[in-house]
Amino acid sequence: MSSLVADDVRVVLGDGIVPVDGVSFNVESGGWLGVIGPNGAGKSTLLKALAGLLPYQGTVTLDPAPDGPKRRDLARVLAYVAQQPNLPPDVSVREYVLLGRTPYLGYLGNPGRHDREIADGALARLELEPLARRRLGTLSGGERQRVALARALAQQPRILLLDEPTSALDLGHQQQVLELVDRLRLDDGMTVVSTLHDLTAAAQYADRLVLLDRGRVASAGNPAEVLSVSRVREVYRALVSVTTDMRGRPVLSPVRPPEGLRPCRRDVDSA
């Protein structure tokens, strides 16, 4: 069992900017919360705050709770994968995934047999064994994303935070990665919070969505509730059509506004 509850989370940056302001939500065990919103809405900042990488006001409650106040205690419960993970080009895939064991090593400790077995298990789980000896610098975009996920899995977390896990991936690789995450949370009961730009992908995979607009929650609920034509127009200033697939999940398609109704720059700015 694992869950994450954010209550009135507020992030204030050094220059007084408030990119996240009073955000609250609850992710049940094994749930997938998609955080969506236009550029600059505060999605990545919110995720960093949840990961303990930025100071914040409010409370974030994790279940299971970390054993202590140290970073490594948190890292044993929660894993974070950045939007563009920094993969040192000369490091091998296996050694990189093994770094996921860092929270379990003492100050003078080195990874032992048990750690290597867990790292190898993460590689096998994501079908990365054939790449284990490859250098990170030689991987494709999709492979890089899978390797970053494998490193997070080696942490054996209960909660997974993913910042735009499919950015810069083509359609096929996007689906592969999202299916993979879905399988992980269904098999392991892992709780997932991810930011996603692609609204249809968010609607297809997440149980619940939180739509952020300028740091605040504009809407929250199941995908069908959140992704209405009017709300997308209001928050994204975009015209879309929304249909429903056979599972009742929304599918969004961008629609070009009819001639004469296209917003000019001034309309957009003053809206």
Added chain:
Amino acid sequence: MSRAGRALAAAVIFVIAAVLLGALVGAADLSPWGVAATLLDRIPFVHLDTGLSTLDQNILLQIRMPRVVLALLVGGLLAIAGAGYQGVFRNPLVDAGMLGSSAGAGLAATVAIVFLSGLGSSVVPIAAFAGSLAGVAASWFASSGRRDTATLLLSGVAVGMFLTAAQAYLMQRDSQDLQQVYSWMLGSMATASWTQVDEALPYAAVSIAVLLVHSRRLDVLALGDDEASSLGLNAGRTRLIVIAAASLAAATAVAVSGLIGFVGIVVPHVARRLGGPSYAVVLPLSLLIGGGFLGLADTVARTVLSPAELPIGVVTAVVGAPVFVMILRRSQAVQA
């Protein structure tokens, strides 16, 4: 044997070769067997008939060996400090010089030569040691409040330029001391003694031990601060500890040998090419290769123009640069 194991074994052989060459080559003609036997005879419970006269033994043990050992120590310290800095800043072009260490040592040594020469020559290394650490500390505090790597490096460059300007002013003002300052700045092992080795060893041992202990943390830090923190690492504290240890290593080296460039920036690259990117290998390999390299460079420096000596900094650059280019080209060819 793994790639790292092979590289470490080769580096140990390289160090032994550098020691033997340094012990053998010189004005006095000592037999290889006599040199080897005398060195082995120093090992506890080993007793060998060395065949060397007392004079030859003194030349070997009191003149050549302290110099060889000091060169190994200084080269190893400069290289491991450079590797530590490069790991902390995730920047392959960083060495102690970019954090105000060399400039601090240079200014302090110049002050000692110009104003404190009455206190004897031993004041120069003490001043250089203190100046080196003060230069790094000034860079650290100049960036206070924003201790990200870019700010710290820029502060280091600014502090370094200021200290270098102050040194240049002193050198112009007291031009009669120019020769002495320049010869210190180009580095030398000419005054090496066991006393110097004894004085440097405790600082060397502490700095090397701290750096080696943090090798795995440097691997994690290579992922960037956010990801390292998400893996449970306190990135800021790790950076501070590694910078302090690397600065202690660089200050110890500069105190006993003067300013020697090239080693700290290039040897870690060679170590990375030979042993792979993990700092668990790069740090010990840098220590060994740096030591062996400076040992060889010193042998060249004292023999090429014998009985005169070349500044060791000249040798490290002239010998090291082509070797480095050759290794770069070979490894690029292998990768292609």
